[in-house]
Amino acid sequence: MDVEDELQSPSLMVDLASADDPRAMSEMLRQQRVHNIEGMFHLLTHRQDVEAALRRPAVFTSGPEAVQLGNIRPLIPLSVDPPKHVKYRRILDPLFAPRHMTALEGEVAELVNSTIDNFAASGTCDFHEDFAVPLPCTVFLRLMGLPLEDLDLFLAMKDGIIRPSGATMEDQAPTRKKTAENIYAYFEKTLEQRRRAPTEDLLARIMVSEVDGVRLTDEEILDICFLFIIAGLDTVTDTLDCIFGHLSQNPDHRRQVAGDESVIPSAIEELLRWESPVPAVPRVLGEDVEIDGCPMKAGEHVMLLIGAANTDTTDHPGVDSVDLMRNPNPHLAFGGGVHRCLGSHLARVELRVAMREWHKRIPEYELVPGTVLEYTEGLRSLHHLPLQFPPAP
Amino acid sequence: MRIRLDADRCQGHGRCYVLAPDLFDADDYGHCVLLVDEVPAGREDDARTGVENCPEQALSLEG
Numbered sequence: 001m002d003v004e005d006e007l008q009s010p011s012l013m014v015d016l017a018s019a020d021d022p023r024a025m026s027e028m029l030r031q032q033r034v035h036n037i038e039g040m041f042h043l044l045t046h047r048q049d050v051e052a053a054l055r056r057p058a059v060f061t062s063g064p065e066a067v068q069l070g071n072i073r074p075l076i077p078l079s080v081d082p083p084k085h086v087k088y089r090r091i092l093d094p095l096f097a098p099r100h101m102t103a104l105e106g107e108v109a110e111l112v113n114s115t116i117d118n119f120a121a122s123g124t125c126d127f128h129e130d131f132a133v134p135l136p137c138t139v140f141l142r143l144m145g146l147p148l149e150d151l152d153l154f155l156a157m158k159d160g161i162i163r164p165s166g167a168t169m170e171d172q173a174p175t176r177k178k179t180a181e182n183i184y185a186y187f188e189k190t191l192e193q194r195r196r197a198p199t200e201d202l203l204a205r206i207m208v209s210e211v212d213g214v215r216l217t218d219e220e221i222l223d224i225c226f227l228f229i230i231a232g233l234d235t236v237t238d239t240l241d242c243i244f245g246h247l248s249q250n251p252d253h254r255r256q257v258a259g260d261e262s263v264i265p266s267a268i269e270e271l272l273r274w275e276s277p278v279p280a281v282p283r284v285l286g287e288d289v290e291i292d293g294c295p296m297k298a299g300e301h302v303m304l305l306i307g308a309a310n311t312d313t314t315d316h317p318g319v320d321s322v323d324l325m326r327n328p329n330p331h332l333a334f335g336g337g338v339h340r341c342l343g344s345h346l347a348r349v350e351l352r353v354a355m356r357e358w359h360k361r362i363p364e365y366e367l368v369p370g371t372v373l374e375y376t377e378g379l380r381s382l383h384h385l386p387l388q389f390p391p392a393p
Numbered sequence: 394m395r396i397r398l399d400a401d402r403c404q405g406h407g408r409c410y411v412l413a414p415d416l417f418d419a420d421d422y423g424h425c426v427l428l429v430d431e432v433p434a435g436r437e438d439d440a441r442t443g444v445e446n447c448p449e450q451a452l453s454l455e456g
Contacts, residue, residue, distance in 0.1 A: 098420060330445065332448055336404065340406060
């Protein structure tokens, strides 16, 4: 099958996330700057074009049509473009700024270690199920001041939106709709409780935040919470799976990380770039544009291929291989432009602490022999990541 | 050597102030604030690291 034949397949985006080697697929895609998937959407594959699109939110809009996941109102701030977007980021950016997130390190380290306690002595675990799934959700519950007993409920809400059963969007719609209703209801109840008994946590700070003397409405807070669940939980799971999937198969890189803690921040940036766990971000055209002779019309959907941009060697020589000490590494794994991932600094704290604490306790580990890794669709995580290691205290 | 910041382009990725914290800092929103205008002698490599890691090309060097 040649490139264009393959691109006619509606499952293309799915393939880029779940590909064993997304770099090879990205290289193939970059043979053309723009692909038109007939009747569905356009793909931008070059770093320069992806960057330019991220920086033109009036043309490449992130409006409500770009992401439809069972939500009945726009997700805030993702589905809102400037100028209104500015108001929400002025409230949310300070709450997610690096200095607040770094202050969580101790608490995250405790959660990481108590998660590792569950399996360290056994010498084996399914890294995905036992570590990558619960950790981000547990951190989120703690951050929002929600009961840790709600972990399973949150995982079900996240999966009901991001990974509903069903082969097509149509089949998946009823699960998404039902789950969305549950999410709205859960947070409506929580807001009510908080008004009776105020707390001190992220949710409390969002409730009292003001822009120009005006607080957010309940609906706006619900729409922010909805986005937190679908943007903040699965993506960290995906990244942990991607990083540990790579390290468990590349012992040189694992030893480099385990042998020197100072490598960790740079290793995280490099593996974020290399794996691009969020392989693409969707936009909708606000006006007609033409790129490389390809006309695209207002209202049509465009996928910005983050993964392909991150391995484009045109202006960034050497990005077709892994170098854990890469410098410079101005990757786009957290997107770019006004919609740069709000939670990127929280994600980095979780990833950094997880990498540090894990390798302190379990510096040597490998895939359980015979394992064939299978990556998931849409967002790049692993179905299972069975690891074995010398039993650790 | 001088560092220039295009504040309109900065989106708060935070790469500069993590990599070279004595040349760059963050404001309350996590956006870049320059701590120096003129790069101190011997700190050119750190300045370059901060500038070149910005995914938005919001930073540049002169001279």
